[in-house]
Amino acid sequence: MKHILLAGGTGYLGSFIAVELKKRGYTLTVIVRKSSKSKDLHSIADHVIEGDLRDPKTYEGVFKNIDMVISTVGITKQKDNLTYMDVDYGINRLLLDEGEKNSIEKFVYVSVLHGNTLRDLAICDAKERFVDDLNHSFVESTVIRPSGFFSDMEEFYEMANRGRIYLFGDGSIKANPIHGRDLAKVCVDGLNLMESEIEVGGPEVLTHKEIGEIAFKATRKPIKITYIPDWVRKFLLKILPWFMNKYSFGPVEFFLNVMAMDMTAPRYGNKKLLEHFKSLIKKD
Template identity: 40%
Template sequence: MKTRLTLTVEGAVMKRVFIAGATGYLGRFLCAEFQQRGWYVIALVRNPAQVKPIAADQLIQAQATDAASIRGVMAGTDLVVSSLGITRQTDGLDYWDVDYQANLNLLREAERAGVSRFAYIHVLRAADMAQVPMVAAKSAFVEELQRSAIASTIIAPSGYFSDMSDFLTMARSGRVWLFGDGSKRINPIHGADLAVATVDAVEDGVAWLDVGGPDIFDQKELAELAFASLGKASRVTFLPDMLRRIALRLLSLFTPRRISGPARFFLSALALDMVGDRHGTRHLRAHFENSLATTRSASIHRLPTERNKS
């Protein structure tokens, strides 16, 4: 029987969390939230030299896709949290290599280390997108996790604020294009709020949480919000949903996997109501306005290119 390694803070046992995907969008918020609550945070990273500062007490350099490289890294860990996954297929890896197999490697190592709980960031309404490769890989891992003897917490978010940037991009171009009548709803959530909901769920022993942000929008309202943030009149064009379905069939035939993968997820999610339990205090309107302010500031302070000397 392995001796559990612990640290103490003023006589109290400090819980240890191992976070995979720590350098990603959500992973950074997870590290910060766990550390703020007094957990000892161990972050899995591929290359520490290339990591921007994150709220971690310890960095572990390893590749989750290589089971041998993570052998023994979870000794003394109480909890594993994985937001590991890929949005674009690079480095010759696909969804089954990362979203499924890398997470399965983490789960098997957690079982060997005697970890008490494993939390995983999934996707809302996965059962309705089983034909999407990214979702299929995630769902296959969730099935493995639920069969494990380790207690689990599965977090299924509706979508991130960062995913809504497509509406701002289209609005900047002068027109937002929507499929159908724009009535499908979503309550996207900020990464910091999702981290809070995740840690709450873990600490409360919740098995599954469908989660979204505090505000529910239909797609037409998202478009109008994007235009309002830009100070522009709303211009929305509604396309027949048949075009979306045709695009889904053609993507895998005529586009590379790194493009068709995320596009198939996006087009499939557009046809669903993606509304989770309402959590958080951050609002999409403020996020849009902050994003635009940051873009304008960067543009103003961009150094001019050196002029050619005559």
């Protein structure tokens, strides 16, 4: 069976990909940084390699028997004061360098839906530069472009739990967020597909208002939604860079932009948001 190197296996999506790869019988090596919580991966992966993913020396000898790579490495919640160019571009570029040196068969990379039209955002600029590199490489690649993840929708649940949800605009913007388990199947399928890009979302297309209502249904609290005029969102985008450093502003900038965009992609999977929100109650 083919040997896959997974980078990002300690993250939300990566942890589901690791399980899916083993379920399908692949040999799995994960590469993680020393500081990360990789305990669960030790019982799933065949090999766990620890090191600084920004140091080219970490990759020495690692790719010798690797056939294909999947990477979900990227900054989501900023905690290291690194830039997107350091991580979303830089680490993935190092993985591709090693992949090219060792003539791997395939590189599957997770970017974002509409990332190529959002290149003025720091996160998308870095991700799409890497997509450009993949497109210029002789290594075959598939770029996965998901809509929002269920993990990100948890913010709606948190607000509902506190008793009130705040939305920008009139709540009519649509999205079809996807569960990590469903998306992991698409990423692993990507190893053997010819498509250079796959846009994908979850099975339910929902307005932000409907997502809020589902969050209230899960928490069994009365629906209380406050609609914030969209000019406030635009104003925040203008003034926040003056008050926040670029590391903290990056995720906020991405969030404030996608909250005003249609984020629907071809539907896939069967995991529903209500069940996900209900599963969070058990964790509370």
